[in-house]
């Protein structure tokens with residue numbers, strides 16, 4: 001049997017001794033008979049659960065490339081998936097509060113920490129990562145989200161829409177509109193675009209009165225993107 005690395009072992013007083021381990025795509029539970037009182041040396045019975053029922057994505061292959069801009073210091077990351085996840089893209093849209101959802105060809109884009117992450121049926125693309133470690137951390141998290149969503153798919157309402165986006169004009173109305181550049185942007189409109197994209201916060205405008213700041217935060221708060229717990 002391959003991949004039979006023990007996952008956990010229990011010989012608690014209240015339960016019969018049990019050894020759980022993974023072999024291939026299955027989880028095995030070795031349980032001593034209750035009638036035997038769980039004593040060592042007794043024959044064991046074997047039960048197994050098919051991992052395919054609870055885990056959709058078991059592996060992927062990560063690849064990287066540099067953007068065409070010669071001055072770019074970041075990477076783009078691509079995870080080639082071993083399975084087709086198209087079936088649960090609408091469920092992931094619900095769970096992750098998607099930024100963009102396409103029915104044909106199916107794809108889902110989310111915003112996460114100023115990055116755009118796009119799920120295709122057999123690929124996940126991340127537009128910006130600083131290094132391999134960051135890409136691996138994000139993919140490990142996404143693999144957990146995908147598998148959890150797959151396991152709970154019967155209880156999640158699939159969504160083919162994405163929440164509305166903030167209106168630039170509404171944001172601009174709440175800004176001083178002096179184009180003073182104190183925020184580091186050339187105009188209030190550019191700053192409003194960055195606010196809309198979640199790349200700036202109202203506090204980044206030093207000329208914004210406190211009352212306008214509260215109103216702006218309230219307006220933008222309706223469109224907050226997904227934040228992992």
Ligand code: SF4
Nearest residue numbers: 179180181183188205
């Ligand atoms: S600091 Fe505020 S008022 Fe000045 S340009 Fe930026 S957004 Fe506009």
